[in-house]
Amino acid sequence: MADSQTIGNRTRGMGEIVDVAGKVTETAPFGNTLAEMAKTRPEIVGLTADMGRYSDILPFRDAHPDRFFNVGMAEQNLIMVAAGLAKSGKIAYCTTYSVFITRRAYDFVAIACAHSMANVKIFAGMPGLVNGYGATHQATEDINMMRGIADLTIIDPCDATEFKQVVRAVADIPGTVYVRNLRGKVPVELPEDYRFEVGKAKVLREGDGEIGIISTGYMSARGLDAAKMAESDGKNVGVLHVGTIKPFDTAGVIAFAKRYKQLIIAENHKTTGGLATLVIEALYEAGIQKPLVKIGLADSFFECGSQEYLESKYAVDIPRFMTAIRDGV
Numbered sequence: 001m002a003d004s005q006t007i008g009n010r011t012r013g014m015g016e017i018v019d020v021a022g023k024v025t026e027t028a029p030f031g032n033t034l035a036e037m038a039k040t041r042p043e044i045v046g047l048t049a050d051m052g053r054y055s056d057i058l059p060f061r062d063a064h065p066d067r068f069f070n071v072g073m074a075e076q077n078l079i080m081v082a083a084g085l086a087k088s089g090k091i092a093y094c095t096t097y098s099v100f101i102t103r104r105a106y107d108f109v110a111i112a113c114a115h116s117m118a119n120v121k122i123f124a125g126m127p128g129l130v131n132g133y134g135a136t137h138q139a140t141e142d143i144n145m146m147r148g149i150a151d152l153t154i155i156d157p158c159d160a161t162e163f164k165q166v167v168r169a170v171a172d173i174p175g176t177v178y179v180r181n182l183r184g185k186v187p188v189e190l191p192e193d194y195r196f197e198v199g200k201a202k203v204l205r206e207g208d209g210e211i212g213i214i215s216t217g218y219m220s221a222r223g224l225d226a227a228k229m230a231e232s233d234g235k236n237v238g239v240l241h242v243g244t245i246k247p248f249d250t251a252g253v254i255a256f257a258k259r260y261k262q263l264i265i266a267e268n269h270k271t272t273g274g275l276a277t278l279v280i281e282a283l284y285e286a287g288i289q290k291p292l293v294k295i296g297l298a299d300s301f302f303e304c305g306s307q308e309y310l311e312s313k314y315a316v317d318i319p320r321f322m323t324a325i326r327d328g329v
Contacts (some may be wrong), residue, residue, distance in 0.1 A: 015054055015126040016184030017218050018307050019225070019318065025185040026160040030123060031059035033167040034093060038064050041171065045085055047071060047094040049078040055095035055125045056183045075100040076108050079120070083112040086119040091171050097131070098124030098139035098180065102146060109176065114152045117175040123167075125181040127156075128217075128268030128297070129310045135301035143245055144273025146178050153177040153198065154245040156217040156267075159189035162243060165196040173198055180217060189221040199244050201252035207238030211325055212260030214253060216242045216275045219266040219295070219316070226321035237325060242275060250282045257283055263292040264324045268316065271296035293324040 026032075038044040038060065046060045047069045061068040071077045075096055082092035101109065101124050113120045124142065131137040146154050153173055157163040163182050170177045190204070204220065205227055213223040220241040227237035240256040242249065257263055257279075267275040271294040283290065297314060311317040323329065 015130050017130070017182065017187060018311065019222065020185060020187045024188045026164075026188060027185050028056040028059055028183065029160045029164045029186050030095075030167055030181060030183065031056040033164045035060040035063035037168055037171070038067065041091070043089060043091050044171065045069065045090045045092050047078055047082050047085075047092060049073055049075045049096040049100065051096040051125065054097070054183065055123060055181060057093070057095050057123075060093075075105045079105045079108040079122075080112055082120045083108075083116065083118045086113075087116070091119045091121065093121045093123060095123045095125060095181065097137060098127040098142045099131070099137055101178075102139055102142045106145065109146075109152070109178075110149045113176040114149045117151060120176045121170045122176070122178045123181040124178060125183060127180040129302065129314065129316065130268070130307060132304055132306055132310065134304040138302055140270050140297050140302065141273065142180070143267075143269050143275070144277075147246055147273065151175055152246065155198070155243060156180045156245055157182060157196075157243055158218060158220040158241055160186040161188055161190040161192070161194055162196050166243075169196060169198060182218065187218075187221060189224060196243060199247040199249055201240055201242045201244075201249040201256070203238070203256065204241050205237070205239040207260065208236035209259055209261065210237075211235060211262050211264065212238040212240065212256060213264045213266060213321075214240045214242060214256065214275070214279055215266040216245065217268050219268050222318055222321060223264075223266055226318055226325060229318070229322060230325045233326060235325060245275065245278070248278050248282070253279055253282050254286050254288065257288060257290060261290070262328060263290050264295060264321070265292060266295040266316075266321065269296055270299055272299050291328065293329060295320055295324060
């Protein structure tokens with residue numbers, strides 16, 4: 001299993017989360033958890049489209065080489081092989097960059113997998129601005145695209161604690177699951193007693209009713225950091241983590257939103273078609289109108305650069321949270 005460690009400033013590997021200095025992390029929670037659970041679940045197989053290193057599935061490969069398949073740089077083939085294995089009784093965990101899954105293999109996910117309720121678990125790497133290679137490699141619209149596929153579960157985990165639980169949970173979620181992968185040295189942000197439940201949003205922090213953050217993925221961890229920083233300004237900010245995008249916890253989101261005068265919605269995704277759209281639709285249908293700020297990406301393509309540079313330039317970092325909390329814009 002992965003070793004937890006506290007790290008300071010260092011050179012990160014491709015696709016690792018920023019803002020981890022001084023935090024406890026776990027290395028390759030996906031591959032290590034999958035390798036461990038596969039010891040007692042012989043039906044589990046692992047696949048990649050030549051992205052084993054950058055998806056963290058290599059610990060599974062090393063532990064179970066006869067159950068690991070590298071199909072090469074052929075994402076449509078990856079999905080079809082996974083679907084075939086699923087139809088023969090396997091639980092197929094497959095990995096590559098999220099942008100290649102969504103843009104190149106969309107129809108294969110929809111028909112070969114979701115339409116057939118195939119037991120395919122897609123762990124999609126480097127979503128949003130995590131990848132520094134520019135528009136060809138940045139899946140900033142993947143949630144919007146995958147939401148359009150019926151009978152597909154979509155999960156955006158917050159940290160290593162939740163992510164390890166997700167790796168285990170998806171094996172028993174019927175049909176096809178799309179998970180936004182976390183790789184490298186993944187921070188441990190949530191308490192030990194946190195429990196992932198598919199389709200359930202979780203209140204991570206209760207506020208005083210003034211400002212509430214509704215977020216998903218590792219942006220929930222940033223929301224927690226910003227809420228703690230805001231205490232010095234006398235603000236007590238609530239945080240709701242929406243780990244499951246589909247099925248969406250409409251009731252949980254509405255219950256949280258009702259308790260706050262102002263809302264901040266944060267996601268590592270375009271603000272069209274993702275979490276913000278889901279929240280606004282839910283509030284509208286419930287007849288709720290509140291002032292809100294959206295923290296996310298514009299409807300645009302994005303340049304190359306380090307994750308730190310990109311997140312600062314496109315305003316999805318901690319300073320952006322603080323502006324929203326302090327100034328309401």
